[in-house]
Amino acid sequence: MKSFQYFNKGGVPPLLILFILSLFLSCNGNLEYDSKLQYTLKKNGHVDFALDDQTSMFMNHIQHYDFNGENLLTFLNEYNNSIYIYDAKTYSFIESIAFDVNGPKGVGKIQGYSFLNRYTICLIDTYRYKALFYDVSDKEHPKKLRDISFTTGLINPSNGMSTETNASIPWMKTYSPSLFLKNSNLYISGLPESSSKPTSEFSINLFYINSQDSLSKFSVYPKKMNDGFWEDGDIPRMAPNLDSTGIIITYQYSNSIGKTQNMVQNPSFVNPTGIFKETNQVFLSEPTREQIFNRFLNSYTVYNILADPYRNVYYRIIEEPNFSELENNGERKDSKKPIVQIFDKDINLIGEVSLPNYEYLYNMCYVSKEGLMISQPKVNYTKMAMDENTLRFISFKLEKLQK
Secondary structure (H helix, E strand, O other): OOOOOOOOOOOOHHHHHHHHHHHHHHHOOOEEEEEEEEEEEEEEEEEEEEEOOOOOOOOOOEEEEOOOOEEEEEEEOOOOEEEEEEEEOEEEEEEEEEEEEOOOOOOOOOOOOOEEEEEEEEEEEEHOOEEEEEEEOOOOEEEEEEEEEEEOOOOOOOOOEEOOOOOEOOOOOOOOOOOOEEEEEEEEEEOOOOOOEEEHHHHHEEEEEEOOOEEEEEEOOOOOOOOOOOOHHHEEEEEEEOOOOOOEEOOOOOEEEEEHHHHHHHEEOOOOOOOOOOOOOOOHHHHHHOHHHHHHHHHOEEEEEEEEEOOOEEEEEEEOOOOOOEOOOOOEEEOOEEEEEEOOOOOEEEHHHHOOOOOEEEEEEEEEEEEEEEEEEEEOOOEEEEEOOEEEEEEEEEOOOOO
């Protein structure tokens, strides 16, 4: 029996788990959709993956691959520095690949990863500004192939920063691991080393490594972001585009969605129609914690963006400020309504579906032939307990509305 042993599996306190469970019990579980649009999502069952004692069901990096018909679900276990691989068709465990943190074969704490093919993986070492490529055909003895540096400067041993004037730190965001594979090309988000300047002075950068290991870097801005103060809310969410020629990119508080091809030009941004209303609150100086929280609470928020090549659509998961729910004292509840937006290949809005509050983990999503898969903790409501040995995903099927 392992109920609530979260201090050993990721450090989530038991009281927090009880709080999450109470929120789950308060949900009605209904989906609401915009009937004026063309498409909706319908629940289509669930799938379960068994977890070992070293793995928390709350995780930041999940990636799905289809290698010549071999469908794999992979994720990063940050607590033992390993990549876990499952068969996405049978939901069975295949293997885990462990990497040393320190020592002669150490890779540091893995911050992100991407498989170039079934047995070649790229790891991101944020603290040493490197992408590390390994042959993992022998999982017990991963073989280093090469590494690529994200900086032309030396590393200052006193502070660990690059001496390059405009260096950027490769970064993996919690809600959207910004490392993707398309035709052996890698796309990696990069943050400036200092967050004490306005975005107009340094921008947000993207790294691009092509199939010949040539690295390039370019800067991007979402609309209405210039001249404001940068903070974590502005880290980009990215996904491969549908035709495998580049990426799409969006930001936490911006309705804009950008597309780029082959990294030859900056993304061209569009503002899709729909429920999303951009915040006008831009910080011109370093914000306080209260200011950051209030902006989050009162703003539409982007959590994730995913490409669905099986159905030729994109999904963007956002949250709407919940102005209608009030506490007994008249204060608004600190809750927001999750919404899945559906876009066609040209970023036209073709569907919006509202999900019940608190039921899903928006950072833990992937797309498969079965549909859009969003994680939902497996809960025994009778015993008021979560099954921490199971990673569960609810399958959502795309359906065309009948007019």
